[in-house]
Every structure is written in C-alpha cells, then in structure tokens.
Amino acid sequence: xxxxxxxxxxxxxxxxxxxxxxxxxxxxxxxxxxxxxxxxxxxxxxxxxxxxxxxxxxxxxxxxxxxxxxxxxxxxxxxxxxxxxxxxxxxxxxxxxxxxxxxxxxxxxxxxxxxxxxxxxxxxxxxxxxxxxxxxxxxxxxxxxxxxxxxxxxxxxxxxxxxxxxxxxxxxxxxxxxxxxxxxxxxxxxxxxxxxxxxxxxxxxxxxxxxxxxxxxxxxxxxxxxxxxxxxxxxxxxxxxxxxxxxxxxxxxxxxxxxxxxxxxxxxxxxxxxxxxxxxxxxxxxxxxxxxxxxxxxxxxxxxxxxxxxxxxxxxxxxxxxxxxxxxxxxxxxxxxxxxxxxxxxxxxxxxxxxxxxxx
Numbered sequence: 001x002x003x004x005x006x007x008x009x010x011x012x013x014x015x016x017x018x019x020x021x022x023x024x025x026x027x028x029x030x031x032x033x034x035x036x037x038x039x040x041x042x043x044x045x046x047x048x049x050x051x052x053x054x055x056x057x058x059x060x061x062x063x064x065x066x067x068x069x070x071x072x073x074x075x076x077x078x079x080x081x082x083x084x085x086x087x088x089x090x091x092x093x094x095x096x097x098x099x100x101x102x103x104x105x106x107x108x109x110x111x112x113x114x115x116x117x118x119x120x121x122x123x124x125x126x127x128x129x130x131x132x133x134x135x136x137x138x139x140x141x142x143x144x145x146x147x148x149x150x151x152x153x154x155x156x157x158x159x160x161x162x163x164x165x166x167x168x169x170x171x172x173x174x175x176x177x178x179x180x181x182x183x184x185x186x187x188x189x190x191x192x193x194x195x196x197x198x199x200x201x202x203x204x205x206x207x208x209x210x211x212x213x214x215x216x217x218x219x220x221x222x223x224x225x226x227x228x229x230x231x232x233x234x235x236x237x238x239x240x241x242x243x244x245x246x247x248x249x250x251x252x253x254x255x256x257x258x259x260x261x262x263x264x265x266x267x268x269x270x271x272x273x274x275x276x277x278x279x280x281x282x283x284x285x286x287x288x289x290x291x292x293x294x295x296x297x298x299x300x301x302x303x304x305x306x307x308x309x310x311x312x313x314x315x316x317x318x319x320x321x322x323x324x325x326x327x328x329x330x331x332x333x334x335x336x337x338x339x340x341x342x343x344x345x346x347x348x349x350x351x352x353x354x355x356x357x358x359x360x
Contacts, residue, residue, distance in 0.1 A: 017115035023101075023108050038095065038117050040087035058084035058092065076101040076108060082118065094122040206250040206336055213247060213279055213286050213357075214239035220258045221277060228266050234274045235262075242281035247357045249337060254357075257333040260326040261290050261353050268351070269294035284359055285339075291352040297345040305343060306331040 011018060017035030021028055028048055036043050039056060057065050061083040072079055078100035085093050099113045221237050228235050265275045273293040280287040297305065306327050334341045337357055345351040 015117070017113075019113045019115070020102070021111045021113075023110055029110055035115060038087075038093065038115055039085070040089040040091060042088075046088075053085075056085040056087065058086055060084070072099055072111075076111075082122075093117055094119045206253070208248045208250055210246045211249045211251045211254070212243075213245055213288070214243045216251060216255060217258070217277055217279055217288070220255060220262055223259065224262050224266060227263070228275065231266065231269070231271045231273070233266055233269055233272070235277065236274065237277045239279040242279045242286065245279065245281045245286055247286050247359065249357060253333045254337070257330040258288070258290075258355070260330045261355070264326065265290055265292040265294065265351070265353075268292065268296075282356075285356045286359070288355040288357075289352055290355075291350065293350045296347040296349055296351055297343070298347055299345075302343060302345065306341075 011032050014032070015034050015037070017038045018030070018032040019028065019035055020030040031043070035041075036046075054062065054066055054069070065081065065083055068079065068081060078098065080096065080098045082094065082096050085095055087093060094117070096116045096118045097113060099111060101108055102110050102112050217237060217239060221235050225235060262275070262277070269275060269292045275293075276289070276291045278289040278291075280289070331341055334355060334357075339358065340354075340356040342354045343351060344354075
C-alpha cells in the first residue's frame with residue numbers, strides 16, 4: 001500500500017479528531033471522521049459558521065477558550081488545552097485539543113489541530129478526587145470526632161476513680177450522664193460510617209413488604225417523644241387522611257431515614273418549639289412532611305445538605321452533636337426506594353423536609 005493511501009486510512013479510522021483551517025480566511029480545509037464523531041455532527045447536514053467551535057464550548061469555559069484562541073491567532077505558538085463542549089446532540093464532553101501552526105515554504109499556511117475525547121478520563125479523575133476527599137474526611141473524623149468522646153470517657157472515668165470517695169450521688173450521676181452521651185455519640189458515629197459504607201457498596205438488599213405508613217410514623221414520633229420533652233418541643237402527627245395507606249418498603253431502613261429527619265428537627269428547634277409530621281395520600285405517591293419551627297438552614301448550605309460529611313453540619317440548639325452523615329444516609333435510603341426527598345428552609349423560621357414514596 002502506498003504511503004499516502006496508508007496515511008489516509010489511518011486518518012479516517014482513528015478516534016481522534018483532526019482539522020486544518022486556512023490562516024487568511026479561517027475557513028476549514030479538512031475535518032476527519034473522528035472530528036465529526038466527537039462533536040456529534042452529521043457532515044451531510046451541517047453548515048459551518050465562522051469560529052464555529054466556540055459555539056460548542058461550555059458556557060463556563062467559553063471566556064477562557066476565546067481569549068486563548070485570540071492569543072494563538074496572534075503568536076501562532078502551539079498550545080494544549082482541556083475544556084468542555086456541548087455537542088450537536090446536547091451531550092457534555094471533555095476534550096483535549098492541541099493546536100499548532102503549519103508552514104509551507106517557510107510561510108504560515110494553516111492551523112492544524114488534534115482533538116481527543118477525554119470524558120472518561122475526566123470522570124475517573126473526578127471519582128478518584130471524591131474518593132480521596134472521603135478518605136481524608138474519614139481520617140479526620142476518626143482522629144478528631146471519635147477521639148474526642150473517647151478522651152472524655154477516659155478523663156471522666158479517671159476522675160471518678162480519684163474522687164469517688166468525695167463525690168456525692170448528684171455529681172456521680174452527672175458524670176455518668178456525660179459518659180453515656182460520649183459513648184452514644186461514638187457509637188452513632190461508628191454506625192453511620194458503617195451504614196454509609198454499606199449503602200455505597202450496595203451490600204444491603206431491600207426487604208420490601210407492605211407497610212402502613214401511619215403506624216410507622218406513630219412509632220417514630222413516639223421514639224423521639226422523650227428527646228422532645230427535654231426541650232419542651234411539641235410533636236404533632238397528622239395521618240387521619242391516609243391512615244390506611246400502604247406502600248411496599250423496607251420498614252427498617254425507612255424508619256432509620258425518618259429517624260434522622262425527626263432527630264434533626266428536634267436538635268435544631270429551640271425550647272418550646274413545634275414539630276409537625278403529616279402523611280398525605282397523593283395520586284401517585286405517599287407524601288410525608290416533617291416541619292419544624294427551628295433555626296433553619298442557610299441558603300448556601302442547602303445544596304450540600306445531603307453530601308457525605310456535609311459542610312452544613314453544626315451543633316443543635318442545645319449543643320447536640322451530629323456526625324455529618326445522617327442526611328446523606330437518609331437520601332441514599334430514599335433513593336434506594338426510588339423515592340424523592342426535598343427541603344425548604346428559612347433561617348430563624350424553620351425547615352420542612354418532604355419525602356415521597358411512589359406507589360406501584
């Protein structure tokens with residue numbers, strides 16, 4: 001096979017895109033099939049317009065790429081770039097582009113370029129970054145959040161040992177309560193870490209059965225009544241209009257998800273506040289609202305509320321500790337059930353979580 005024919009075959013069959021553009025007119029001289037494939041272009045039904053490639057550049061990258069392109073047209077120095085495009089079929093892709101000048105008889109003849117679709121590599125990079133971030137957060141929690149309650153337990157037990165003969169019953173009970181709270185927090189943290197790992201690995205299957213949500217919500221509210229009483233918070237449950245509503249759910253996991261929401265409602269509601277739990281029988285779903293009169297969530301924290309180790313994490317109104325994993329676990333459980341969860345909140349007015357479980 002002749003060398004020119006061999007080169008032609010290679011150019012027409014490689015996945016990379018190749019292009020040549022005339023310098024004086026900026027008109028295209030050549031695009032190979034790989035180029036059209038990357039941009040999802042049908043060459044038979046496409047008419048090029050000016051600096052067309054800028055029309056494909058993602059809005060967040062467009063200013064940078066346009067400035068770099070203008071610079072290249074002035075200095076004609078080879079450049080490599082990575083940026084996102086929105087293709088002719090509205091697919092978002094990452095591409096790597098190398099643009100360079102080509103000369104003929106020592107005169108600048110055209111601009112050439114190689115384009116590679118690096119979407120997969122970028123996705124892998126982003127996933128690795130997320131994994132690394134999660135690892136760092138776990139190490140931070142183990143070194144700080146878990147170590148703190150264990151140090152408190154150690155310190156309190158040493159104090160009890162040294163001062164046991166001088167302490168009255170009231171002081172002993174107070175120290176025992178602090179030890180219990182530290183142990184509970186450490187236990188909850190470990191449980192949340194294990195739950196998060198299991199949900200992400202997909203190790204746990206759903207055990208679905210018909211569940212009467214009115215009864216399940218009554219049990220959840222009853223479970224937190226003592227916690228609410230300590231802060232004189234009133235819990236009101238309204239299920240009359242959906243008392244017979246049944247949905248196929250994993251009762252244990254859904255209880256855990258609702259526990260997390262109701263627990264937060266009480267934690268972040270000041271003394272003498274109110275929490276309202278409502279069950280509604282909608283046409284296509286069971287809809288649960290958990291509304292509190294608490295301190296609310298800042299608007300900039302809502303987008304990260306369901307993230308693992310969320311930056312929205314903070315102490316409750318009475319100093320209650322949180323692991324920063326509860327809402328992430330809640331969303332994963334609801335997602336497992338093909339359900340939905342949303343939140344509306346205003347600072348110093350309160351928060352409403354809405355959960356939907358769809359009917360068969």
